[in-house]
Amino acid sequence: MTGIVALYIFMLAAFTGYEVISRVPVILHTPLMSGSNFVHGIVLVGAMVALGGAQTPLEKTIGFIGVLLAAGNAVGGYVVTERMLEMFKSSGARRKGAAPEKH
Amino acid sequence: MTGIVALYIFMLAAFTGYEVISRVPVILHTPLMSGSNFVHGIVLVGAMVALGGAQTPLEKTIGFIGVLLAAGNAVGGYVVTERMLEMFKSSGARRKGAAPEKH
Amino acid sequence: MPAALSADSLIQASYFVTAVLFIMGLKRMSSPVTARSGILWAGAGMLVATLITFLFPGMTNFPLIIAAMVVGGSLAWWSGKRVAMTNMPQMIALYNGMGGGGAAAIAAVELYRGEAQNYATSTLAVVGGIIGAVSFSGSAIAFGKLQGLITRSIRFSGQQILNLLLLAAAAGLGGLVAFHLNASPAVVTGFFVLALLLGLTMTLPIGGADMPVVISLYNALTGLAVGFEGFVLNNAAMIIAGTVVGSAGTLLTQLMAKAMNRSLGNVLFSGFGDTGSAAVGEVQGSLKPIEAADAGVMMAFAQKVIVVPGYGMAVAQAQHKIWELCQLLIDRGVTVRFAIHPVAGRMPGHMNVLLAEAGVPYDLIADLEEINAEFETADVALIIGANDVVNPVARTDKSSPIYGMPILNADKAKNVIVIKRGKGAGFSGIENGLFYLDNTRMLYGDAQKAAAELIQAIKAVD
Amino acid sequence: MPAALSADSLIQASYFVTAVLFIMGLKRMSSPVTARSGILWAGAGMLVATLITFLFPGMTNFPLIIAAMVVGGSLAWWSGKRVAMTNMPQMIALYNGMGGGGAAAIAAVELYRGEAQNYATSTLAVVGGIIGAVSFSGSAIAFGKLQGLITRSIRFSGQQILNLLLLAAAAGLGGLVAFHLNASPAVVTGFFVLALLLGLTMTLPIGGADMPVVISLYNALTGLAVGFEGFVLNNAAMIIAGTVVGSAGTLLTQLMAKAMNRSLGNVLFSGFGDTGSAAVGEVQGSLKPIEAADAGVMMAFAQKVIVVPGYGMAVAQAQHKIWELCQLLIDRGVTVRFAIHPVAGRMPGHMNVLLAEAGVPYDLIADLEEINAEFETADVALIIGANDVVNPVARTDKSSPIYGMPILNADKAKNVIVIKRGKGAGFSGIENGLFYLDNTRMLYGDAQKAAAELIQAIKAVD
Ligand SMILES: NC(=O)c1ccc[n+]([C@@H]2O[C@H](COP(=O)([O-])OP(=O)(O)OC[C@H]3O[C@@H](n4cnc5c(N)ncnc54)[C@H](OP(=O)(O)O)[C@@H]3O)[C@@H](O)[C@H]2O)c1
């Protein structure tokens, strides 16, 4: 990937992230923080590749720690986000059903 | 640019465009249509490059038409968008000043 | 060649800046308060990109380039400055079509030249070319229809089949070119001719009332074509700007269709919105005229007046007089509000633009959802050159071409005063039962003149 | 090697799908109605990417990889399932820190290996490494503080200077590595040690009340670090996901700081929000207790009751009882509304989550701006374990640590009933003048118990 193309991808991804989050209601701040926390758990694939290519014991040790931490990020982030949003599901459904007159 | 990178750029640019426009009020539909019409006037730079590299009379003719049309797109798009938004400027300012209690 | 290299990085960096400015500009354009500055940002981006492109390595034909830019640019400048607000939609269509033509021209140069490209680029060139050409000829038809140059919607059975055949034939020739099977000039020419034809036959059957939606669609298509040609030329500014517009325009098209209560498929393939063929409904009752003096008294002693402006106000340029009239009423203690239908007039936001121009404050202006419940509490609904947007038939008659469109409930007001010149129908060409109701009075005349008379009448009350 | 090639395209395609799923998932998570499905989409993306990565060409050490995944994953699963809702923020901090550590580990492997990379990649590895390491140690401190493991905020003059020095030293070593001047293991180790230290010293002085904002900031930083390491590994899924989170997280951090009426700089550098050092204000007057029976009668005959829940309701898990109480009142014809302060409790949206759990309908819940004008018309404001969010000192006393935070105007209600266990202060540790007002009565007790007593009292009225 050439430098300028990398820059374009960076710029566009940044705009996308910014726009996706803009105008989010306060009540969703914590679940959304946790959800985006889960998303950067994708670092797991990088850590897998790093450990998968590790040769010296040092590299293997660091790689092992990396995969362990990254897996914790991904799994933990998913579990807590899911638990929090589970509660909003019911309230969201209720909102739709019970109070359609609210704008 | 490799195919997959091109795909990423396409995907991210599409998300960005979509998100930027979502939730736009009806009153801005026409100026926004005209504004995005102006933005694709960037085809002018492509037409310039095409004509700039044209060799045969046929290529030159098509290139000439291309630059002419593209310049019309860019300039015309700018002028009409600017004229329309000029009117919103005043109403936007008035909105801010005169009716701050409106949410 | 360090000079060429550094020119190249300069160009790349400038295109990057342009892409950012475009996105920021569009972002600002989608909010009323920052909209004006948005076009300035985008304009700055365009300027940067255009100037820097002259430095492109290996460019020749500078006189030709500059001549074409001057001719195209100054014609567009001149027409863009002159066009009346009411004619904006067709002007946008025209400029948009030019952009599509530009994209098609790029594709044509690449394809006629026929240098060895890989399959991906030649396919992108072909796809961008067909989209650009369709947008070009289609936008020309849209312009012709809205400008009144083409008054009839040509329609015959098998129309869709013809379109499909044309599309298939164009795609076939395009495939030959894209996969380097036969890229002779004859095939390339045939490909573009078919694509241009397709744009014509697709657009001709669509009625004028749907044109803004169609224009928006072609706008998105041109964006897409520009993006594809950007990939062909490896030009990042074109890729980003084109794709962003392609996607933003698609969403905008959907939003516009929704505001008219139509689906996009319905707009493209149903042939609704045609001024020619719509049925003129039968209405019972009679039109009851009123004098300006009486109408003025009625409003002067009202508690609440709701003003419903429509296309007629726009053509009469009556917005200033109307606002003068409303100010008189407000000074007398009357509550005045403006009810704006999303598709009143001939372009989305049309009425808002005109009222803003006249200086009506924002907080007096309400949109359909806000105001519809309020009509019951209004003593007078003053309809100024509006017709379809207050036609109750949209609520009841399934066979009516405007059935299902949300309308302003002016018929719920205690009294209705309608300003129009005579018995002219609205855009959809159908009769309006509202004008025949017991509590409706017709104030005949040009909207501007009628407003002036009303002003006199109200001043005479004191 | 067509096999490797096709594995590569499969991986690329899967990463593309993952990136799209992540973006769509985040999009869905930002609206209450679709939020739940959002995490499922994102989860599907993660699953696809993880599984496909096992096919990466040249991978070895599979047992190690799987062991690390099982250990890290199951610990996180277990802790994530067990953690109480009130402890969510620190748990998020912990997982986030782990992600930062993962990014730093990738950087470490690359840098220790020291294979010839170009300057751009090694610079990105270094920058991602420092950000990841800061996020790792900083998040650990944030966890410790919120979990109550670290109770004091260590603060001394020159703190900012120390941070700057650490940053400069880390950047210096990083520069040596990035520009291939000296990439010996010793330098790399020094670089990471300094970066980890910087995370500690940056986070230690920040008070617990500001921790949610800080956690959100580190969340954004981890995203950025992941994006940078993605460039190093040329891994598109990491680039996109990391950058999207980096930018979304930055915006979210700003929004959260705004909801607490703070600027980000203020949060990071001012040392506000520290439970230890906040001044305890002097307040005139006395606390007037009330019996549950009397309070119940007062509410039963009220026209309108506004309930203000706070952190105390959360720890007592009293939301179900409170809703039972409110239903009794509603049955008696009392108008009941819930007033939710944006930072009531210990995380944004805390009260909404709990009330939703208890089944309170959305239309009874109002946020600060909606409800503040209504307190004047309320007969009773029932404060349940809330303190800082109703402290009038925020309006008046410039020296107060919560000065300027918008508060709920409970003091404007005709009567105020406060449920709390005793004289305990709120999060900011300051006295609350509201409790000493003439029309305020204190109902002492655990929120759950007090609510049960009120229920009995109201039932006894009939
Ligand atoms: N906004 C958009 O985006 C858009 C775009 C395209 C089409 N449309 C369509 O346009 C229509 C808009 O509805 P509308 O109610 O605003 O307008 P309309 O239905 O077109 O009716 C306009 C009325 O104004 C009267 N009029 C014309 N010139 C006048 C003048 N100088 N002074 C006074 N009255 C005058 C005409 O009657 P007389 O001839 O008797 O005076 C006519 O009945 C809808 O059908 C909509 O779907 C909207």
Ligand SMILES: NC(=O)c1ccc[n+]([C@@H]2O[C@H](COP(=O)([O-])OP(=O)(O)OC[C@H]3O[C@@H](n4cnc5c(N)ncnc54)[C@H](OP(=O)(O)O)[C@@H]3O)[C@@H](O)[C@H]2O)c1
């Ligand atoms: N929401 C966020 O994102 C967030 C994050 C971090 C910090 N904060 C900060 O936290 C504070 C939130 O304000 P708040 O009004 O919700 O809470 P608060 O100011 O922390 O006050 C909680 C009150 O509840 C009482 N309480 C504790 N346990 C109780 C129980 N079991 N039953 C009954 N009462 C009990 C305590 O008094 P007793 O001990 O006398 O019972 C205490 O005064 C703000 O300062 C905010 O800035 C918010």
